[in-house]
Amino acid sequence: MIRFEQVVKSYGDRVILDHIDFEIKEGEFVVLIGPSGCGKTTTLKSINRLIEPEEGRIFVGGRDIMETNPVLLRRKIGYVIQEIGLFPNMTVAENIAVVPKRLKYDKQRIDKITRELLEMVDMSYEEYAHKYPSQLSGGQQQRIGVLRALAASPPIVLMDEPFGALDPMTRNALQDEIVRLHKKLKKTFVFVTHDMEEALKLADTIVFMDEGKIVQMDSPDEMLENPKSELIKRFMGKHLSDNGVVSLTTQDIMKAPPASVYKREGVKKSTEIMARRQLDALIIKNEDETYAGTVSVRNIRRYGKEAKNIGEIPMSPHITSYVSDDASESLDKLLDSDEDFIVVLNDKEEVAGIVTKTSMARAMADALWGDES
Ligand SMILES: Nc1ncnc2c1ncn2[C@@H]1O[C@H](COP(=O)(O)OP(=O)(O)OP(=O)(O)O)[C@@H](O)[C@H]1O
Ligand SMILES: [Mg+2]
Incomplete structure (x- = not known):
């Protein structure tokens, strides 16, 4: 051809x-x-x-x-x-x-x-x-x-x-x-x-x-x-490991920092951030930095007009895991869910990063390398 x-x-x-x-x-x-x-x-x-x-x-x-x-x-x-x-x-x-x-x-x-x-x-x-x-x-x-x-x-x-x-x-x-x-x-x-x-x-x-x-x-x-x-x-593969994916923690495979806003943030400002960062969903934080939920473009479109700030728009609680969790555990969670990503929290329940299917692909490539070396 x-x-x-x-x-x-x-x-x-x-x-x-x-x-x-x-x-x-x-x-x-x-x-x-x-x-x-x-x-x-x-x-x-x-x-x-x-x-x-x-x-x-x-x-x-x-x-x-x-x-x-x-x-x-x-x-x-x-x-x-x-x-x-x-x-x-x-x-x-x-x-x-x-x-x-x-x-x-x-x-x-x-x-x-x-x-x-x-x-x-x-x-x-x-x-x-x-x-x-x-x-x-x-x-x-x-x-x-x-x-x-x-x-x-x-x-x-x-x-x-x-x-x-x-x-x-x-x-x-x-x-x-x-x-x-x-x-x-x-x-x-x-x-x-x-x-x-x-x-x-x-x-x-x-x-x-x-x-x-x-x-x-x-x-x-x-x-x-x-x-x-x-x-x-x-x-x-960036980090080759002898034991493959098992030895990695969620911190090793997450992407950080993810875009996020406080609940008090205006809807307009929030959508501007989403547009600029080209996001379909936005992570919302409480005032004390802890994770509040995730707001989708769809819900913003549906409820955005009436809402005074982003915190008033219905959020879906995303599946979460912790930075210290085994990477394989977090990957299983992601695979078992219908979500595109899971939210990773640190030990103070603050948003630390996200794990996506792309991070999973990388981790799997690393696992293969583990077998090779
Ligand atoms: N019109 C041009 N005149 C002179 N050098 C050029 C011209 N177009 C490309 N080059 C050079 O040719 C090389 C290859 O360019 P090319 O755009 O194919 O790279 P690329 O692999 O697509 O890179 P990238 O991942 O950054 O897009 C580069 O070193 C670039 O500087
Ligand atoms: Mg190019």
Whole structure:
């Protein structure tokens, strides 16, 4: 489907892509990963000819892309750029319709596509189609960015760190969604990240790049078992432990500090914090710093108008654990619940951090390392 043959790209005398050679099969979910500046974005942009290499050849669907009209090429390739890039003066529906409109689809067809796409990510057409990007949470904006790339149903979708700016919970939810979309749509996805947990979760095949070269291209399992370089090992697990996950405490695997506000905080200020930090839920504290509960966007939308402060909005008590608890215990709690995260408290019942499924993935990678070493 996509094939690179000895592709070389330089800027001045700096070689950015150094004889890149790989093949991506139709329907495959490929994740490009590696340190900042290693050439991930350059590789991605070479696929739709936003960047043209000076040596080597690139084939898409069997054709050398240098012999394909770039406009026609890009119609077959959806692209989600590193920053979301929704048009702020267009509604959600208009944003999704950008490419179909350019392709002169009729209005009915565009409407149908927009409805179907929004439905796929559980955003109702009635509620969202006519909103502007600034009226959406960060996670919702990101969803629309992905839908926009899918709108003309291209067989290939390129995504450059689409979830890079999101908080762990939202990021986790969108990762689940993108896996679902991939299963359902059976398109070829090429996804860039510098987060190994994300790569392990999403990829059929991981391409690890370093300084313009491919160091390893393998399935997640193979890469976990046989990483080919020290750098890949470092990307995979930070703290290697002999006993694996059992020796870790919840403190070791939590993310801290989480965004939180006092009960007395105004609703407007609280929603601003959520918007800025791109959160779907906010942790609420009592005056003495102890944990009061968690407020969801949904409840804010439902009760926010009448409430004088955030403490008046119904909270759901989240599942909690303590910093000193065994990490495995907290992970079991998270797995047994329907929650995206659990709240971690210190011995004074104050909010210390959260454990998400992403922290769990990391802990599991570490556990595997424990077995290896
Ligand atoms: N137009 C340009 N002119 C000169 N150098 C460039 C240009 N575009 C990219 N580079 C350099 O090429 C290298 C690779 O850039 P690229 O954007 O592909 O990295 P990346 O792996 O996507 O990094 P990040 O994770 O930070 O997004 C970097 O060192 C960058 O500075
Ligand atoms: Mg990049």
